[in-house]
Amino acid sequence: MTCALCPLPVHTQFATAELVGAIVEGGLDPAEDPGWAESGAGSREEYARWAGHLCGMTCLRMALGADAPPLFELRDGALKYGAYTEDVEGVIRGLVYTPFAEYVSEVYGREATVHRHLEVDEIPELLDAGRTVLASVHYGIRHPERPAPGRGGHLVLVTARTANGAGLHFHNPSGTDAGTRAAVLPTAEFERFFAGRGVSLGAAEVPGWGAGPEA
Structure with missing residues (x-):
């Protein structure tokens, strides 16, 4: 699936997009996801253990465009560079930005x-320079109508600003429906969930995205 506002694909960190809500909000075991093999995971168990940690890899996969590798192939590469670590008890930690x-x-x-210190008002400047931004937000951003329960802990891919500069378009790997997977929020609303840090990526090889329509 692609977003109507930019040529970058929209992906979820769980293989079956229709089950994201059941997994992240309904307690469904990711091992029950029938599409798990499409992620590139070696087993159902590996998929269930890792998929909830791969919002950053999902953002990267979207930023790389239609020809991006499968999710777990990206994960394997990130592991080699130390972008994810596991402690002695097997707890997964990351994404480590550097x-x-x-x-x-x-x-x-x-x-x-x-x-490491990014003001929300600086994000449109990065977008105007042709960059995408992996922004650290609270996963509660998929419910902007509710009070923000915190900041950070989840990554979304900010793809464009609104034409009037007052809002941001972003792709959320844990969005539970089309409107929260390819979402738009006023900058002030986005800021309630934003941790003030992230990683920006240089211009994508696919041209033509930047400022989206005014929200």
Whole structure:
């Protein structure tokens, strides 16, 4: 699926988009996802263990465009660079921004900049320069009508600003329907969930995206 506002595909971090809501909000075991093999995971168990951690890889997959590798192939590359780690108890940690940026630059030729302190008002400037932004937000951003329960812990791909500069278009790997997978929010609303950090990627090879229509 692609977004009508830009040529980048819209992907979810769980293989069956229609089951994202049941998994992230309804308690469905990801191992029950019938599409798990499409992710490139080696087994149902590996898929169930990792898919919930791969919002960053899903953002990368969208940013790379239609010819991007499968999700778990991207995960494998990120592991080699140390962008994900596992502790002695097997707890998965990441995405670690600096090795992730090195991975994207060296393997996919896309210049990546880590922004440890990023103001929400700086994001449109990055977009206008032809960049996409992996922004750290709270996963509750899929329910903007509710109070923000926190900031950070989840990554979305910011793809464009609205034409009047007052809003942001973004793709959410854990969006539960079409409107939250390819979403738009006023900048002030986005900021309620935004942790003030992220990674921006150099211009995509596919041309023609930047400012979207006014929301």
